[in-house]
Amino acid sequence: MADIRVGLIMGSQSDWPTMKEAATILDELGVGYEARIVSAHRTPDRLWDYGRRAVERGLQVIIAGAGGAAHLPGMMASKTRVPVIGVPIQTRALSGVDSLYSIVQMPRGFPVATMAIGAAGAANAGLMAAQILALQDPVLAGRLDDWRAALSASIPEVPQDD
Numbered sequence: 001m002a003d004i005r006v007g008l009i010m011g012s013q014s015d016w017p018t019m020k021e022a023a024t025i026l027d028e029l030g031v032g033y034e035a036r037i038v039s040a041h042r043t044p045d046r047l048w049d050y051g052r053r054a055v056e057r058g059l060q061v062i063i064a065g066a067g068g069a070a071h072l073p074g075m076m077a078s079k080t081r082v083p084v085i086g087v088p089i090q091t092r093a094l095s096g097v098d099s100l101y102s103i104v105q106m107p108r109g110f111p112v113a114t115m116a117i118g119a120a121g122a123a124n125a126g127l128m129a130a131q132i133l134a135l136q137d138p139v140l141a142g143r144l145d146d147w148r149a150a151l152s153a154s155i156p157e158v159p160q161d162d
């Protein structure tokens with residue numbers, strides 16, 4: 001099994017259907033990850049411990065998904081210098097704009113690389129994590145080049161009727 005290089009964390013079990021999109025991309029590209037539920041609000045000690053140990057455990061990127069008052073990505077970024085990619089989960093009350101605004105407006109000094117709301121954002125988070133790791137990993141870089149070429153090739157030049 002591949003070494004765990006990516007921490008895929010989320011505020012709740014209810015975020016998993018969205019965050020699975022990131023997991024699927026990492027699986028496709030052969031990037032080792034662990035998926036964990038960590039909440040700044042509900043499990044603050046777990047968050048603190050995860051952030052404190054992220055570097056020594058060899059994590060190179062953390063993908064953090066949360067919805068609503070989405071403080072998890074920013075709090076994780078405050079606790080570790082491992083780059084944090086934030087995924088705003090789509091919410092029913094405010095369509096995920098609440099999540100986006102909670103994640104994206106970090107104060108100077110503690111950035112979170114914020115993706116789009118929802119499933120596409122989660123998939124892009126997986127790709128972004130892989131692209132960061134590929135800077136130091138030629139095998140992964142080759143897989144990413146192939147993945148991108150296959151996606152481009154699948155886009156028709158002319159619109160199709162159903």
Ligand SMILES: Nc1c(C(=O)O)ncn1[C@@H]1O[C@H](COP(=O)(O)O)[C@@H](O)[C@H]1O
Pocket residue numbers: 010011012013014015038039040041042065066067068069070071072073089
């Ligand atoms: N935003 C956060 C945090 C956090 O930021 O620490 N912890 C849980 N949550 C979010 O609460 C939403 C509802 O959670 P439940 O479905 O468990 O009630 C989820 O989208 C989760 O990410």
